[in-house]
Amino acid sequence: MSRQDHGTGVESGADTGRQGSDTVKQDTDARASSKGRGDVVVPALGVVGSLRWAWTQLTSMRTALFLLLLLAVGAVPGSLFPQRPANPAVVTQYLQDHPDTGPVLDWFQLFDVYSSVWFSAIYLLLFISLIGCVVPRARAHFRAVRSTPPRTPRRFSRLPVHGTVEIPAEAARAVGLTPSSAAHQAAAVLKKRGYRVDVRDDATAQPSVGAERGLAKEFGNLVFHISLMGVLVAVAIGGLFGYTGQKVVVEGDTFVNTLIGYDSFSPGSNFSDDRLEPYSVRLDAFDVRFDREQESNYGQPLDFTANLTTQDGPGAEEEQQILKVNAPVTIGGTNVYLVGNGYAPVVTVRDAEGNIASEGPVVAVPSDGLYTSLIVIKAPDAQPDQLGFVGFFLPTAFVDEEGVSFSRDPDPFNPQLNLNSYYGDLGLDDGTPENVYVLDTEKLNELNSRNNDDGGIVLSVGQTYDLPEGKGSITFDGLKRYIALDIHHDPAKAGAFVFAMLALFGLAASLFIARRRLWVRISGHDDGSIVAEYGLLARGEDNRLQDEGLMVRKLLEDRWSVPEGTTGEYRVQEAASSAAGTGQSQNTTKDN
Amino acid sequence: MPLPVNAELGQASELLMLLASIAYVVAFIFFVLDLVRSSTTINAVEARLASEQAATTRSLASVGAGGGGSTVAEAPQAPVTADDSMDYGSGARRGTARIAVALTVLAAVIHGAAVVSRAFAAHRVPWGNMYEFCTTGALLVSVIFLITLTRKDLRFVGSFVVGLVVVMLCAATVGFPTPVSRLIPALQSYWLIVHVSIAVASSALFTITFAMSVLQLLQTSREAKLLAGKADTAKFLRLVPSALSLENLSYRLNAIAFVGWTFTVMAGAIWAEQAWGRYWGWDTKEVWSFVIWTVYAGYLHARATRGWTGTRAAWLSIVGYLCIVFNFTIVNIYFSGLHSYAGV
Numbered sequence: 001m002s003r004q005d006h007g008t009g010v011e012s013g014a015d016t017g018r019q020g021s022d023t024v025k026q027d028t029d030a031r032a033s034s035k036g037r038g039d040v041v042v043p044a045l046g047v048v049g050s051l052r053w054a055w056t057q058l059t060s061m062r063t064a065l066f067l068l069l070l071l072a073v074g075a076v077p078g079s080l081f082p083q084r085p086a087n088p089a090v091v092t093q094y095l096q097d098h099p100d101t102g103p104v105l106d107w108f109q110l111f112d113v114y115s116s117v118w119f120s121a122i123y124l125l126l127f128i129s130l131i132g133c134v135v136p137r138a139r140a141h142f143r144a145v146r147s148t149p150p151r152t153p154r155r156f157s158r159l160p161v162h163g164t165v166e167i168p169a170e171a172a173r174a175v176g177l178t179p180s181s182a183a184h185q186a187a188a189v190l191k192k193r194g195y196r197v198d199v200r201d202d203a204t205a206q207p208s209v210g211a212e213r214g215l216a217k218e219f220g221n222l223v224f225h226i227s228l229m230g231v232l233v234a235v236a237i238g239g240l241f242g243y244t245g246q247k248v249v250v251e252g253d254t255f256v257n258t259l260i261g262y263d264s265f266s267p268g269s270n271f272s273d274d275r276l277e278p279y280s281v282r283l284d285a286f287d288v289r290f291d292r293e294q295e296s297n298y299g300q301p302l303d304f305t306a307n308l309t310t311q312d313g314p315g316a317e318e319e320q321q322i323l324k325v326n327a328p329v330t331i332g333g334t335n336v337y338l339v340g341n342g343y344a345p346v347v348t349v350r351d352a353e354g355n356i357a358s359e360g361p362v363v364a365v366p367s368d369g370l371y372t373s374l375i376v377i378k379a380p381d382a383q384p385d386q387l388g389f390v391g392f393f394l395p396t397a398f399v400d401e402e403g404v405s406f407s408r409d410p411d412p413f414n415p416q417l418n419l420n421s422y423y424g425d426l427g428l429d430d431g432t433p434e435n436v437y438v439l440d441t442e443k444l445n446e447l448n449s450r451n452n453d454d455g456g457i458v459l460s461v462g463q464t465y466d467l468p469e470g471k472g473s474i475t476f477d478g479l480k481r482y483i484a485l486d487i488h489h490d491p492a493k494a495g496a497f498v499f500a501m502l503a504l505f506g507l508a509a510s511l512f513i514a515r516r517r518l519w520v521r522i523s524g525h526d527d528g529s530i531v532a533e534y535g536l537l538a539r540g541e542d543n544r545l546q547d548e549g550l551m552v553r554k555l556l557e558d559r560w561s562v563p564e565g566t567t568g569e570y571r572v573q574e575a576a577s578s579a580a581g582t583g584q585s586q587n588t589t590k591d592n
Numbered sequence: 593m594p595l596p597v598n599a600e601l602g603q604a605s606e607l608l609m610l611l612a613s614i615a616y617v618v619a620f621i622f623f624v625l626d627l628v629r630s631s632t633t634i635n636a637v638e639a640r641l642a643s644e645q646a647a648t649t650r651s652l653a654s655v656g657a658g659g660g661g662s663t664v665a666e667a668p669q670a671p672v673t674a675d676d677s678m679d680y681g682s683g684a685r686r687g688t689a690r691i692a693v694a695l696t697v698l699a700a701v702i703h704g705a706a707v708v709s710r711a712f713a714a715h716r717v718p719w720g721n722m723y724e725f726c727t728t729g730a731l732l733v734s735v736i737f738l739i740t741l742t743r744k745d746l747r748f749v750g751s752f753v754v755g756l757v758v759v760m761l762c763a764a765t766v767g768f769p770t771p772v773s774r775l776i777p778a779l780q781s782y783w784l785i786v787h788v789s790i791a792v793a794s795s796a797l798f799t800i801t802f803a804m805s806v807l808q809l810l811q812t813s814r815e816a817k818l819l820a821g822k823a824d825t826a827k828f829l830r831l832v833p834s835a836l837s838l839e840n841l842s843y844r845l846n847a848i849a850f851v852g853w854t855f856t857v858m859a860g861a862i863w864a865e866q867a868w869g870r871y872w873g874w875d876t877k878e879v880w881s882f883v884i885w886t887v888y889a890g891y892l893h894a895r896a897t898r899g900w901t902g903t904r905a906a907w908l909s910i911v912g913y914l915c916i917v918f919n920f921t922i923v924n925i926y927f928s929g930l931h932s933y934a935g936v
Contacts, residue, residue, distance in 0.1 A: 061897045065890055069908075072886035079879040079927060086873065114874050235872070244869070293596050296771035304777045326781040326867045337869040488869035496871060500858050507854055511847045511892075541895075543844060 058125065059132030067126040074122050078113035081105060085112070085266075089435075127229060134225050141218045148198040149210035152519045156535030159519075161549035163535075167560050169528030177560070179522040182530055183207035186520045189555050195518060208521040213514075217540070220509025223502055230499030237492035240270040244489070250344045250361045250482040254282040257332055257487070275489070277332035279316075282309040286341060286481040290410055299370065299410050306338055306483050323483075333489055340484030342366045342373055345393055345417060346477040351382035352470055358382075361480045364393040365437055371395045372407045375417070376439045377474075378426055386426045387472060388439050391419035391456070405458070415479050419457040421447040423471050447471060515539040516548060520556075532556060601713035602772030606765075608706035609727060613761045615699030616734075616754055622692035623751035627828045629688050634830055678744040678833055678841065689747045693738075696754055700734045707731050713772045719788045720775050722924060726764030730757045732796035740800070744841070748832045752803035763921075783863035787856060794852030795916055797845050798888075802913035804842040805906040811835040812903055839902060843895055846909060850888045857881050876927040880919035887912040 045053055057063055082090035091111045095102040109116030156162040167177065177185075180202045187197040187209045195211035245262040247255045255261055257279050289303040306323040310331055321329050328335040344361035351357040357379040364373035377389035396409035397416035405418050422444035428434055447468050450456045454468045459476040466473045517537045524530050534552060538545045557563075707728050711718040718724045737753045740746055775784070812835040814826050824830075832838070860881065861871040872878060891908040894900035 061893065062899075065893045065897050065900065068886055068890045068893060072883045072890065075879050075883050075886070078874055079876040079923070083874060086875070291774060294599065294771070294773060297773040300773065301776055302774055303780075325777040326783075326863075328866065328869065335869055337867070339868065486869045490870070493865065493871065497862070500861070504851070504854055504858060508851050511851060541840070541843065543840065 055132060058129050061133075064126065064129045064133065067122060067129060071122050071126060074119050075113070077110050081110045081113070083111060083113065085115070123232075127232060130225055130229065134222060137218070138222050141215070141222060144218070145215055149196055149212040150517060152200065152208040152210055152521060153535070156519065156521070156533050159535035159537050161536040161545050162533070163549065163553060165532045165534070165553060165556050165560070165562055167530040167532070167562055169525075171561065172530045173528060177530060179205060179524045179530060180207050182522045182532060182560070183209055183520070185559055186522070186532060186534075186556060187211070189559050190518065190520070190552070193552070193555065206521060206523050208519060211518040211520070213516055213518075214539075215515065216509050217513040217515045218510070220506040220513065223506030224510055225506075227499040227503035227506055231496050231503065234492040234496035234499060238268070238490040238496070240268050241275075242488070242490040242492070243267045243271050243275065245487045246339075247485045247487065248363050248482055249281070249283045249485060250363070251283050251286055251480045254280050255485065256280045257334070262487075277334075278313050279332035280311045280314075281329075281331070281336060281485075283307070283483060284309055286483055288341070288411075288481070301369075301410070304338060304341060334487050335489075337486040337488070338483055339486045342482055342484075343371060343393055343395060343412065343415070344480045344482045345375065345415070346480060347377055347417075348475040348477055349377065349379040349382065349387055349389075349472065350474075351379070351387065351472040352385070353383055354472075355383070357387065357472065361482070363437075363482055369410065370407045371410045374437070375419070376437055377419070378428065378436070378439060379472075380426050380428045382423075382472060385423040385471060386428075387467070388422045388424075388426050388441070388444060389419045389457070389474065390422070390439050390441060391417060393417055412479055415461055415476075417457065417459040417476050419459070419474070420449040421457060421467055421471075421474070423447055514542045514544060514548075516542065516545065518552065532560075597715070597772050597774060598713040599772065601709050605706045605710035605713060605772070608702055608709060609761065609765065612699050612703035612706055613758060613765070615695055615702060616758045616761065619692050619695035619699055620751060620754045620758055622688055622695060623747070623754055626686055626688040626692055626747070627751060627831060630686060630831050631828045635827065678746060678837065680745045686747070689750070692750055692754075693741060693747065696734060696750070697738060699754075700731065700738060703727075703731050703734065710772060714774065716775060717785050717789070719792060720773075720779055720784070721770045722768035723764045723770040725788070725792060725920070726760050726768065729792045729796055730760035730764070732793055733757050733760070733799050736793075736796050737800060749800070749803050749807060752807070753800060756799055756803065778867065781863060781866065783859060783866065787859040787863050790852050790859065791856040794849045794856055795920075797849035797852065798913050798916055801842040801845045801849065801909055804838050804845075805909040805913075807832050808835045808838040808842065808906045809903060809910075811838060812906075835902070839906065842909060843905075846888065846891060850885075850892060853881075853885055853888065857885055876923050877919065880915065880923050884912055884915045884919060887915055 082094055084091050094111075095106065098105075105111065109118065113119055153159065167182070171177075172182075183199050183202050187199050190209065190211045191197050193213075195213040196215075197209055197211045199207060199209050201207045243266065245265040247261065247263050249255050257276050259265060259273060259276065284307045287303070287305045287307070288301065291297045291300045291302050304325055308321045308323050308329065310319050310321050310329065311317070312319075312332060321331075323329045323336065323338050325338050328337045330336075342364055343366075344363050346361045347358070348356060349358040358377065358381065362375060362377050364375040366373045373393040373395075375389075375391055375393045379387040379389075392405070394405060394407040394414075394416045395411060396407050396413040397405050397418075398408045398414075399405050405416065420441075422439070422441050424444040427440060427443070446452060448454045448457050457465045457474065459465055459474070461476055461478055464473055464475040515538070517539070518534065520532055520534045522530060522532050534549075534556070536545055536549050536552070707718050710724065710727075714720070719728050733753060734757050737746070737750075807829070810826060811829055811832055814824065814829050815835055818824060860878070864873065864875075864878070865871040887908060891905055891912060894905045894908055
């Protein structure tokens with residue numbers, strides 16, 4: 001509610017505010033202050049009354065503002081604590097590291113903030129409050145659009161901007177101007193300037209024009225708030241019917257869009273298997289380019305390009321496609337994104353009996369920009385003991401003064417495996433799901449390590465290492481690259497986009513369009529001269545009302561060929577109605 | 593194959609940036625001098641008026657009650673000397689302030705040359721890392737300030753704004769020094785141009801309104817003090833318009849910046865959809881952008897709520913800006929998230 005409006009006391013309405021409830025509140029305030037707060041007797045409300053009271057409270061501006069700020073505060077913990085949807089492993093780790101506080105935080109759903117009961121409660125209440133505000137306002141706006149501009153006030157002197165234009169008698173006679181024709185001409189001028197106009201009392205000696213513009217401001221406001229609800233609905237639909245999954249694909253391998261094809265998969269609540277279209281994606285080659293020109297950024301990645309062969313379904317035609325960061329491939333109702341990459345050393349593990357226990361590329365997880373990667377190799381088929389390896393893959397291995405190996409470059413100039421080896425029960429047979437990138441070595445027997453006599457295993461491409469105690473061997477056959485893919489299906493994406501754009505336009509309209517009312521009253525004087533009185537009123541904040549007053553004045557003066565600023569008066573009302581303004585309107589009333 | 597980075601031009605840019613910082617520092621000193629000097633002038637005028645008044649009273653007393661013809665000019669303790677319309681032409685000439693503005697223009701020109709040469713050195717838009725966000729953002733702050741100066745006399749806020757520009761440049765050079773480089777694949781998108789430019793522009797506007805909101809709070813407490821008949825302890829605020837007109841102008845600027853920020857968030861969502869497959873994932877950066885958006889939405893609504901205009905609204909504007917600073921510094925540096933490639 002803008003204070004300028006209160007000052008004029010003619011009419012008050014907040015365009016960014018909640019008209020209905022605020023008006024009610026003002027009345028209440030006025031009543032309370034006139035009676036004195038202590039005298040108010042609170043009547044029994046009853047069930048319906050209580051509900052009505054609760055609804056009024058919920059839809060009041062103050063509550064909405066409170067909920068809005070609460071929403072901001074409520075969102076913050078989600079950035080302070082690890083979140084399950086984004087990082088389930090980190091949450092598990094956090095709970096392990098903080099056995100005392102972790103479960104308490106978990107009870108408060110601080111690891112699932114954005115799906116928590118309390119966060120949902122805040123935004124649902126906010127949106128209910130929003131509906132409770134938007135519906136009456138939409139109705140009021142609908143009425144406003146259909147109705148004629150408001151009635152002409154008796155005294156313009158109370159309007160924040162007002163003035164008069166006088167048409168001298170001879171000028172009026174020359175063109176045969178009457179008060180009625182002057183009113184119609186003023187209406188035409190205002191209409192051209194974008195006002196809705198209504199000429200009233202044009203048969204009387206004092207016709208007037210009511211004009212209004214900027215209804216799009218309120219329309220924009222409504223569009224903005226309704227569109228926000230639309231975005232929320234689109235997000236909900238996406239959550240119900242969409243799905244998202246991850247898959248790591250090594251060069252030469254193929255991903256098929258079926259449930260078992262995924263490494264991890266998060267279906268929406270209404271997901272069913274038949275929503276997956278069985279397309280396939282093969283990674284033919286993955287090209288990486290690093291900065292080699294600049295010393296300061298040497299080795300910084302410049303380009304990742306995945307060359308794919310895709311098939312829309314079994315038996316469909318093969319298609320070559322390029323996948324890059326920021327440029328997903330669209331296929332089978334999904335988008336496929338390049339979200340990571342790394343090296344997959346090709347390794348063969350033989351067991352004590354000389355049989356191949358494990359063979360093929362093993363995905364190594366990069367831990368820094370130089371692709372120093374963690375690698376875990378599991379050979380559960382090895383006989384008589386299962387074998388496991390944990391260590392590092394270094395694309396360009398160097399040894400520092402202390403004998404520690406490290407990678408100096410992200411490109412594979414000197415690829416090397418540095419491994420510890422273990423034997424025993426890898427714990428894969430009891431059916432519990434295991435992270436393929438982690439090996440729990442606690443219950444295993446150590447074979448090789450930097451700390452024991454046999455030392456760690458160091459392998460370059462083509463080399464084989466025979467494990468101690470005749471447990472088998474490991475060979476570093478070669479090197480491939482892999483890419484990490486995110487596959488997303490969100491059927492409501494377009495809806496969210498459309499509503500977001502509508503919200504943006506609505507917001508701009510509601511903030512930048514000025515809603516103004518303007519009246520012109522024409523009076524004919526006895527001497528033949530004609531006086532046009534005009535007054536302007538803004539609804540909501542409007543810092544250009546004065547300029548508009550001047551502009552309208554100039555347009556009217558031009559229309560009636562009155563030399564600019566020679567006659568009449570122009571006045572800007574500061575706060576309360578000024579004495580001079582009152583005198584002005586009394587003058588014109590006298591001639592009535 | 594894109595053009596290689598021009599390292600020499602990059603070094604020239606860094607030198608220009610240093611020169612611009614020095615020019616800003618000098619401009620800042622002149623803006624502060626202007627506040628001090630104007631304050632002294634006002635004090636002197638007031639002292640003279642007071643002594644004249646005392647003299648007139650004395651002479652009147654000596655003439656006796658019969659004189660009566662001359663009325664003593666009242667010298668009321670006006671809380672505000674500055675013109676609320678913030679238009680030029682009111683009040684005395686302020687030579688020092690003119691020098692300060694001229695120096696700011698000079699600094700902005702050098703600063704602009706630094707930013708442009710950096711863009712040419714890297715063959716791309718100059719907002720690919722923290723250093724560049726900071727320096728380009730600071731340039732926008734000072735350019736927007738200078739543009740506003742052509743329409744309104746906002747020189748009273750000059751020391752604040754230019755001071756913030758100096759802080760931003762120092763933060764960039766000391767905190768996030770980054771040599772000119774090409775973009776990493778994650779940032780190779782035209783959305784970088786759209787999303788980040790609007791984000792920087794909106795943040796620049798929020799920077800100016802932040803300064804105005806701080807002044808508004810100071811002015812409010814000063815106005816209350818004067819109304820209560822206490823001594824004026826912050827006389828330099830006489831150069832600052834009334835709290836109400838500060839509030840109205842910062843509301844207008846905040847409204848523009850809010851639309852800009854809304855667009856920033858939406859463009860970010862579209863880019864996120866293109867890069868990561870989802871338009872909203874509550875990444876730390878997204879969380880804080882959302883918090884900022886919500887706080888400023890609260891600000892806009894507060895202006896339409898009884899009891900929340902004035903001081904409370906100003907506090908919301910300040911909190912919103914602190915969230916922006918937090919989002920840019922702490923979140924970028926200490927919080928892990930998908931956005932943590934900003935050159936740190």
